[in-house]
Amino acid sequence: MTTQTCLSESAIVTRDKRSYWTFTGGAFxxxxxxxxxxxxxxxxxxxxxxxxxxxxLLPLLTKSEFSEDGIKxxxxxxxxxxxxxxxxxxxxxxxxxxxxxxxxxQTIPYIVTRPIPRSALVLGRFGAYxxxxxxxxxxxxxxxxAACTAVxxxxxxxxxxxxxxxxxxxxxxxxxxxxxxxxxxxxxxRKPIIIGVLFMFGWQRLATIVPGAVDFLTxxxxxxxxxxxxxxxxxxxxxxxxxxxxxxxxxxxxASKAGLSLLIIVAALIVATCLVIRYREYxxxxxxxx
Amino acid sequence: xxxxxxxxxxxxxxFGEIMAVNNLEVAIGAxxxxxxxxxxxxxxxxxxxxxxxxxxxxxxIHLFGQxxxxxxxxxxxxxxxxxxxxxxxxxSGFEFVRWMNRLSGMDNKTAKRRAxxxxxxxxxxxxxxxxxxxxxxxxxxxxxVAQALANDPDLLFLDExxxxxDPEAREDIFSLIRHLGEAGRTxxxxxxxxxxxxxxxxxxLLLHNGCILAQGDIRQIRGLIDEHPHAITVTxxxxxxxxxxxxxxxxxxxxxxxxxxxxLRTRDPNTAYQHLNELILNGAFAIEAMxxxxxxxxxxxxxxxx
Numbered sequence: 001m002t003t004q005t006c007l008s009e010s011a012i013v014t015r016d017k018r019s020y021w022t023f024t025g026g027a028f029x030x031x032x033x034x035x036x037x038x039x040x041x042x043x044x045x046x047x048x049x050x051x052x053x054x055x056x057l058l059p060l061l062t063k064s065e066f067s068e069d070g071i072k073x074x075x076x077x078x079x080x081x082x083x084x085x086x087x088x089x090x091x092x093x094x095x096x097x098x099x100x101x102x103x104x105x106q107t108i109p110y111i112v113t114r115p116i117p118r119s120a121l122v123l124g125r126f127g128a129y130x131x132x133x134x135x136x137x138x139x140x141x142x143x144x145x146a147a148c149t150a151v152x153x154x155x156x157x158x159x160x161x162x163x164x165x166x167x168x169x170x171x172x173x174x175x176x177x178x179x180x181x182x183x184x185x186x187x188x189x190r191k192p193i194i195i196g197v198l199f200m201f202g203w204q205r206l207a208t209i210v211p212g213a214v215d216f217l218t219x220x221x222x223x224x225x226x227x228x229x230x231x232x233x234x235x236x237x238x239x240x241x242x243x244x245x246x247x248x249x250x251x252x253x254x255a256s257k258a259g260l261s262l263l264i265i266v267a268a269l270i271v272a273t274c275l276v277i278r279y280r281e282y283x284x285x286x287x288x289x290x
Numbered sequence: 291x292x293x294x295x296x297x298x299x300x301x302x303x304x305f306g307e308i309m310a311v312n313n314l315e316v317a318i319g320a321x322x323x324x325x326x327x328x329x330x331x332x333x334x335x336x337x338x339x340x341x342x343x344x345x346x347x348x349x350x351i352h353l354f355g356q357x358x359x360x361x362x363x364x365x366x367x368x369x370x371x372x373x374x375x376x377x378x379x380x381x382s383g384f385e386f387v388r389w390m391n392r393l394s395g396m397d398n399k400t401a402k403r404r405a406x407x408x409x410x411x412x413x414x415x416x417x418x419x420x421x422x423x424x425x426x427x428x429x430x431x432x433x434x435v436a437q438a439l440a441n442d443p444d445l446l447f448l449d450e451x452x453x454x455x456d457p458e459a460r461e462d463i464f465s466l467i468r469h470l471g472e473a474g475r476t477x478x479x480x481x482x483x484x485x486x487x488x489x490x491x492x493x494x495l496l497l498h499n500g501c502i503l504a505q506g507d508i509r510q511i512r513g514l515i516d517e518h519p520h521a522i523t524v525t526x527x528x529x530x531x532x533x534x535x536x537x538x539x540x541x542x543x544x545x546x547x548x549x550x551x552x553x554l555r556t557r558d559p560n561t562a563y564q565h566l567n568e569l570i571l572n573g574a575f576a577i578e579a580m581x582x583x584x585x586x587x588x589x590x591x592x593x594x595x596x
Contacts, residue, residue: 022396038380113370
């Protein structure tokens with residue numbers, strides 16, 4: 001080996017030039033690259049794009065009035081499929097891996113021994129998740145919208161474009177909310193996907209039928225409040241179960257308060273993730289270590 | 291440059307009921323220091339405490355006069371080659387080093403250039419564009435060292451860097467570590483293989499069961515063990531005649547003969563060396579070689595852990 005032991009003389013200069021946003025940009029670019037190269041992106045894209053064919057298939061499968069009403073189909077798909085299933089799934093696909101994969105694959109020591117501010121690491125990676133999942137989700141939403149126009153009663157006009165933009169905005173909001181949650185779970189738990197599934201598809205369903213104001217402890221509550229006013233019926237106060245039927249009192253919040261609440265939840269979860277990375281001791285092999 | 295780079299006082303770390311390191315008092319300056327001990331001695335825990343990956347349960351550890359945990363100024367000056375063989379597998383060695391540079395705050399252009407330089411330093415230029423999952427263990431080890439060096443650190447932690455390396459790669463890494471030390475860098479080199487440390491430094495920190503057994507120059511440590519006999523092997527034409535000169539000395543414990551040589555074990559090495567010097571100067575015996583087989587980490591380590 002040569003006697004060269006130092007890298008170029010710019011080393012010290014480079015250290016002094018490093019800014020917070022350079023770190024954030026590095027974390028964003030790294031996380032984006034990792035997601036693009038991950039095999040699960042293909043699965044995520046296929047699953048998310050699957051609803052596009054529903055409006056095209058429905059008229060062939062059924063002759064009901066619903067199957068010929070493009071606007072109803074679009075609203076139904078947005079509210080029942082994209083916001084309640086696809087956005088949570090994308091968050092589970094990518095949000096959990098932002099920090100959790102480094103812990104699982106034991107590459108976290110490389111990351112946390114870099115002089116990168118923990119907040120820059122989390123913000124950069126979260127930004128990459130929002131960017132990637134939004135591209136996938138919005139592509140599917142736009143294609144679904146286009147497919148619904150082919151069915152009828154959904155014209156390509158200013159009013160429906162606004163409706164599309166509104167739903168797209170709520171879709172991004174749902175990615176933010178669920179993504180912040182799964183990012184936090186990935187940093188704090190070894191089983192983020194299981195906990196995430198239980199929360200999103202277990203607790204959030206349960207909270208809508210349990211008496212009391214427990215639905216405020218869900219993300220869905222705030223997302224529902226952001227939906228367009230002309231959307232299909234919500235705030236159904238009669239809960240029908242197999243054995244009982246009861247009146248559930250629901251407290252309704254307006255869109256601005258819901259949006260603000262959602263932002264606070266996202267910020268709190270991001271801050272909590274930063275604190276977990278800052279204070280957690282990542283010790284994958286304590287007993288084996290020398 | 292700071293005289294003491296790493297300072298620990300009363301440093302302890304326990305995990306539940308397991309005491310990983312216990313009341314360490316350490317002061318390490320520039321140059322290469324071998325962190326030596328068997329598996330489970332507390333070497334990796336000590337390194338992880340120094341890197342700030344763990345917080346101390348008691349006591350403190352400072353790097354460059356500051357606590358390392360979540361201290362970006364300290365992290366900016368260190369490089370770390372972990373023991374564990376883990377990477378982002380779906381990329382090349384060059385990309386891995388480049389991305390680590392980006393996470394160290396370098397812009398893309400600088401990160402790329404420095405990754406190329408680091409790969410060259412560990413002789414991986416020819417294969418650096420190949421996927422990591424096609425690398426041999428030795429190549430992966432080189433890439434781990436490259437990512438640790440890419441930030442041009444003042445303080446480098448190498449946790450078992452020779453693990454899985456072929457002889458040529460070992461020589462390269464030995465040479466690199468020696469030169470880093472000569473260049474005034476601080477290198478903490480952990481291993482449980484004693485002769486590896488001897489190849490790069492005489493400055494050691496011996497750990498066993500989380501405690502320090504000895505710290506400092508291996509010869510000074512050897513001197514502290516005054517009850518442990520010191521061995522001197524002298525090769526000469528008349529080993530039996532030479533042995534007569536020492537047999538009446540009270541400090542002499544034993545004399546062992548081999549072909550053309552005698553190994554003397556003494557409790558008073560200074561007097562023995564002085565006596566040997568006089569014999570050489572007098573020309574009484576044609577002394578061809580004089581070695582100290584005990585000046586070897588293996589014997590010191592075995593003695594210390596008894």
